[in-house]
Amino acid sequence: MTDQTALESTGCKVLKQIGKGAFGTVFLVVESNFGIAAAKVMDLQHFNECEWEAAGKVSKQANICQYVINYKGAQIIQDHAIILMEYANLPPLQKIFDCKLTPLLREDFIKSIMWQLLNGISVIHQAGLIHRDLKADNIMFHNIYGSDQVIVKITDFGLAREVGTIGTGMTQCGTPLGMAPEILMGSNQFEVGKSQLQEQKGQNNKLDIWSLGVLFFQLLTKRYPFEANNIMQLIKTCQQIDLQNALIY
Known part of the structure; x- marks a missing residue:
């Protein structure tokens, strides 16, 4: 059974494939209860239970915050796992950073993006979670239907963990250039007792x-802020903490 066949067997109408990675395929679908949605289909062995549990906790709070992707449901079909989630209809923030021809972003745009991100991460933290992989690829843009308003949505809870889970804060996770120094340097300051x-x-x-x-x-x-070719070079750069940049100071 293919990913698309498994998805169609749930009653979803598949509109198109919108993404594919090592662990699954993402489709744009129409679902009878939720309407337009994104469906991530993967082999059952790649189903991330931690992601689903984290997403469930966040979704309980996401109804009061539009800046976090809302997960709608999960289903097992034979040897496939399907996660249904809200669809963000515009590309990720990384696309802006990748475009070298565009000028630097306007200050009011930056303020708006950061305000939304801070509100979104606040909801995640209120749910008792740390995201652990906040990066431009996981910040999606979304045009609210029927308006010209564009907002951001934090997505991908594959590395999220519950606060208070001993040791999980210090595993190698996330994107190296966006990692906190404590993770890069192998600090054990988060390894604490109950x-x-x-x-x-x-x-x-x-x-x-x-x-x-x-x-x-x-x-x-x-x-x-830090450029490096490998983890060790990045650690040394972080230790120097030299952020002098004419565009900021």
Whole structure:
């Protein structure tokens, strides 16, 4: 059974394929209960239960925040897993950074994007989670139907973990150039006992705040604050913490 056949067996009308990766295919579909939606189809062995649990917790709060992708349901069809989610109808933020011909972004645009991202990550943290992979590829743009308003939506909870899960904050995760220094340098300051969970909660949440800072820098300059060819070089660069840039200062 192909990915599309598995999806169609649930009653979804497949409009087109909109993405494909190592672990699955994403389709634009019409679903009887939700209308237009995105459906991620993967082999059952690649189904990320942590992603689904994290998305479920966030979706309970996402109804009050439009800046986080809302997950709608999951279903197992033979050897396939299907995750149905809200469809963001515009490309990701990374497309703007990749376009070298466009000028630097306007200040009011940057302010709007950051305000939305801060609201979105606040909802994720209120759900007791850390995203751990905030990057431009996971920030989708969306045009609200029937209006000219474009907003951002935080997506992809494949690396998200619950705050208070011992050790998960320090695994190698996310995109290296957007990683917090604590992860890059192998710090054990997040490896704490249960009596210190409150302290850990604040520190772990800061992993996402660092990534937001990297995104802010990218919005201002269209490049990363730290450039490196490998992890060791990146660690040395982070240790120097030299962010002098004529576009900012």
